[in-house]
Amino acid sequence: MSKQTRRPITVALAGQPNVGKSTVFNMLTGLNQHVGNWPGKTIEQKSGEYRRNDRVVCLMDLPGTYSLSANSEEERIARNFIIRQKPDVVVVIVNAAALERNLYLVAEMLMLPLPVVVGLNMMDVANGQGVQVEPHVLEATLGAPVVPLVASKNQGLGELIDAAERVAENPALFSPNRPAIRPEHQPILEQIHALIAGQVPPPYPEDWVALKLLEGDTEIAAMIQQAAPQAWEHVHLLLMQHEDAYLDIAGGRYEWIGRMVRAAVVRPRAGALTLTDRLDKIATHPLAGLALLLGIFAFVFWLTYTLATPLVDWLDAGVISPLAEAAEIVLAATPAWLSGLIIDGIIGGAGTVLTFLPILLIFFAVLGVLEDVGYLARAAYVMDRFMHWMGLHGKSFLPLFLGFGCNVPAVMGTRILEDRRARLLTILLAPLVPCTARLAVVAFLAPAFFGKAAALVSWGLVAGNILLLVFLGIVLNRLVFKGARSAFIMEMPLYHLPNLRTIGLFVWHNALAFLRKAGSIIVVFSALIWVLSVLPGGDIHHSLLATLGRWLGPIGRLMGLTDWRMMVALLSSFIAKENTIAALGILYGTNAGEIGLATRLAATLTPAAALAFLVVQMTFIPCVATMAVIKQETASWKWTAVSVGLLLLLSFLAGVSTYRLSHLIGW
């Protein structure tokens, strides 16, 4: 045969999206391309020619597909072209750095009666990641030619075409190692094959059609239903009895992929992945991980107090107090109610709240670092395992974890739970997750009450809330919301160095949100509290607030809260948790910030009562915004009332128990 008479060959280029298939096509065809649409479709069709010595290679760039299962228009086009046009060879381009994901398409291609060549692209990327792929080993294991490529650098493309030509010229020699079907489904496949024999519309291969029917391919099923209605009735019955066949067939392909990868890929033994694995052995261990989590929480509080306390003192003594003094001078000539409102109400309330901005900044910065290095995902995982072990619903951990930021998105996040009982349970539990506003209040009051033991007390309060949440979850789950559980799978990020910009943005957004709240809700509330504390006669001890506080006195006394002002401060947290600080600042008549307030509070309460106050603060009814979302998400006043009632009862019992127990040990 002369060189000029060698027949042209047709090569179909297949592959998943973003594996460099188009780069291969463009490199080979250059300007000899024709671009149009696939007949009757809006998807682009690209074909071209590659001339090499005496051979014309007609290339067809198939749409990017993950499989040949007709899940999308692209997959239907690709498989119909291969089956109907019967190219001489199919070249499947795969990403060498992600073979596990790419070989599924190869496994499907090998089931068709056409020669296949594998183009192992992105070898440079794989090498850069420390992944070593052995093309010759893969070729021997697959039983099909494998050509290493770096298509972007025009490396290996000649060899790829050489391999395609070889198998195109000698298709009979092509004998790949195809994925096997499990023995239990083999007789079913044979039965289906026998039923449709001679009735499959050409050019569809009968054995491939039988396999696709067993996989549950709807398009092939429709084709057989139309072409062979009588056979279809029997086939359909068989398929109904073996609905799980897909799992076995696809599972067999994944086992096959696993074997190929184990044979041909050498992964790095050192580096980031191994470091992550080593760290995760501790961070995700059921017990060690939990201990680490508790230790990290303790460290977060210790670091926050150590760094923030001097800043709070400076802000108090250097900004808020001079501001109050300056306001006193400026407002000396104004009516007493106006200077009282501004100095005692707004500066004493909202100003005091502002002094704990450094606490929040440091708290958010530490949380941001933990998130950015990749630890918080492990914390969520450990918490969920722990909660699940205690009988809670597996799916609930995501919304519950959101609650550490704010209870509002936590309640809204329960939308991911389809089961109403599970949703209700999670909604009832969400307010027990200590949000940043509650934590900020504790961060401010704990040093005032407990001095150097503040970090330990704060840690104990957070741990107590989580234990209470678990306990309540177990009780409600077993008594009221008994139901099926479900699985959750997380793909953890690798540990990495924190990014300062990312953390800065996180701190900035949270600080901004806090300042907005301080400048709006808390200012208005401070003014309101001040007005109620001076009406009707100007004496705080005979004011409207005092009346309300004394009315609650019997409840407060059970927890050692003998001063009515503490009960009013607790109630004020219903509007926003930070209002507790503002209310205390106003009611204790201080515009001198934490030092003054701390001294007065410490003198008012015994340690047992102070601890009970903090426990109630941590377990009290959620803020009004959370309540509104609970109503919205449950669409029920009844469940909203249940949530409020349950938390009121819990906080009361927790407060009384804490006070009594602390009292017993001599606090």
Next chain:
Amino acid sequence: MLAKLLEILRQNQGTQRVEDLAAALGSSPALVAAMLDDLVEKGYLKQVAQTCAGQQCDSCPLGGFCAPLEFERPLARKIWMEEKPVK
């Protein structure tokens, strides 16, 4: 292998790591992640969170969890959950 993966999910309720599933199957995390995506395609699992940022978070009930505010790195790369009962 897919049936075995679903069986493991059914037996070990609650949150599991891809790495744990890979160890249980004697496979690699990358292959398990591919299988999980396949199970999503077939309706056995649902993907509930993955890398997202910006306005996508506004309408997502999990917004702020995987990419709080303008975080560039997600809390977890992907999270799947069971969509339909495992037979």
